[in-house]
Amino acid sequence: MNQNFSFIILTFNEQIHLPRLLESIKGLNASIFILDSGSTDETLKIAERYGAEVKQNSFINHPKQWDFALKNFKVETPWTIGLDADQTVTPELFEMLANFKDEAHRDINGIYFNRKNFFQGSWIRFGTFYPFYLLKMFRTGVGFSDLNENMDHRFIVPGNTEIWKKGWILEENLKENDIAFWKAKHERYSDLVAQEEVERMLKLRTQSLKPNLLGSPDEKRAWLKQLWWKLPLGFRPYLYFGYRMFFKLGIFEGTTGIKFHYLQGFWFRKLVDKKIKVIQKNRS
Numbered sequence: 001m002n003q004n005f006s007f008i009i010l011t012f013n014e015q016i017h018l019p020r021l022l023e024s025i026k027g028l029n030a031s032i033f034i035l036d037s038g039s040t041d042e043t044l045k046i047a048e049r050y051g052a053e054v055k056q057n058s059f060i061n062h063p064k065q066w067d068f069a070l071k072n073f074k075v076e077t078p079w080t081i082g083l084d085a086d087q088t089v090t091p092e093l094f095e096m097l098a099n100f101k102d103e104a105h106r107d108i109n110g111i112y113f114n115r116k117n118f119f120q121g122s123w124i125r126f127g128t129f130y131p132f133y134l135l136k137m138f139r140t141g142v143g144f145s146d147l148n149e150n151m152d153h154r155f156i157v158p159g160n161t162e163i164w165k166k167g168w169i170l171e172e173n174l175k176e177n178d179i180a181f182w183k184a185k186h187e188r189y190s191d192l193v194a195q196e197e198v199e200r201m202l203k204l205r206t207q208s209l210k211p212n213l214l215g216s217p218d219e220k221r222a223w224l225k226q227l228w229w230k231l232p233l234g235f236r237p238y239l240y241f242g243y244r245m246f247f248k249l250g251i252f253e254g255t256t257g258i259k260f261h262y263l264q265g266f267w268f269r270k271l272v273d274k275k276i277k278v279i280q281k282n283r284s
Contacts, residue, residue, distance in 0.1 A: 002030035004102050005079035005137065008069050009034050009052075012059065014085035015042040016174050022050045024088040028097055031077065035069040061192060062153035066145035078102045080140045082155060086173040087115075093167040110157035111137040112217055114165050118172035119260040127250030127261045133163055133217040148208045150196035151189050154218055156208055161216055179263075186268050194275035198283075200229060233276055237269035 007030055011018060022032070032052040036043060037059035047054050057068045066082065079102065083089075089097070093113060105111075112133040117124045124130070135143075135155045143157045176182045199205045211223035231239065241261065244250045250261045 002028055002077065004030075004077060004100055005081055005097070006031040006033065006075045006077045006140075007081050007083060008073060008075070009083050009085055010037070010062070010065055010069065011035070011039060011043050011047070011085045012037045013039045013041045013043060015039075015046060017085045018043055018046045021083065021085055021088050022046070022052075024090075024094065026050070028094065030081075031075070033069070033073040033075065035065060035073070037065065061150055063145050063147050063149045066153050066155070067147055070143070070145060075140045078140055079137055080143065081137045083136065083169070084171070087169045087171045090168040090170060093164070093169060096164060096167045105162075107160055108162050109139045109142050109159040110135050110155070110161040112161060112163040113137065113167050113169050114163075116168055116170050118170065120177050120256050121172075122254060122256040122260075124253065124257055124260055126253050126257070127244035127248045127265065131165065133165075134169070135161065135216075135218060136169065146208045148205050150199075150205075151192040156218070163217070182263065186263075187271070190268060190271045190275055193272045194279060197229065197272070197276055198279045233273045234270075237266050237273060240269055241266040 007025060009018075009021065009032065011034055025032075032047075032050060034047045034052045034054045036047070036054055036056050038056065044054060053073070055069075055072060057065065057072075059065055069082075070080070079100075081097075113136045115130075115132045115134050117129050117132065135157065138155055138157045142159075143155045146154045146156050176185075196205060207222050207226070209219050209222040211226045212219040213223045214220075215223075228236065228240075244261050244265045245258075250258065250265075253261065
């Protein structure tokens with residue numbers, strides 16, 4: 001077995017995605033741990049076929065699910081890689097991982113992979129979505145899940161990190177080819193985000209990372225979120241959509257890409273703001 005790293009994967013009814021991911025990492029001969037939240041399809045049979053160790057945990061949100069996974073699997077390798085079931089490892093990243101040696105990264109605690117996001121078969125290349133660096137690989141027992149987030153999950157490590165700009169993961173949720181599925185999922189997400197923002201307004205949540213526009217990819221995103229929270233409700237979705245479409249060149253994305261930017265950058269943000277106002281009204 002691989003002595004350098006192990007994989008942890010979250011699943012819920014991922015029979016359409018899990019074989020694709022597991023095939024992309026199979027040749028690395030790494031231990032695979034899967035935390036499932038009650039799948040009723042073929043997910044668990046697929047996991048068993050690939051020799052993964054599986055545990056079950058009821059789902060509350062992604063940060064808490066990752067926290068459970070990191071604390072309850074006995075990972076014995078010095079590094080852990082956390083992936084979502086709808087992601088795959090590209091040949092370029094596979095090669096980098098195949099050549100990875102712990103002793104060559106003694107002063108590093110975390111590694112960012114570069115993500116390519118796809119929506120309904122189209123690569124979302126513009127509008128802030130590429131390059132997009134995610135901390136996916138970290139020292140076992142050092143990296144942890146950021147529980148100050150309610151919906152977006154991120155891993156945090158103290159100390160030094162590095163970025164693999166050519167080590168891509170591909171992310172494409174094939175269930176989102178059905179736009180009704182996408183909207184239903186984001187209806188649920190909007191509840192989580194709205195509640196989180198209200199709690200931040202009430203000083204019940206703080207950012208785990210120090211916001212820094214010139215810092216790591218996650219510190220930069222923390223800085224941008226801090227700016228976002230200061231913008232007027234109801235107006236900021238228009239500002240954000242315009243920024244993504246024109247300043248970040250989303251207008252060149254093509255029909256499918258523009259639809260994605262509208263749904264994710266405008267429709268979803270308007271929905272969140274509407275729900276924040278409802279929560280505020282009910283509290284008052």
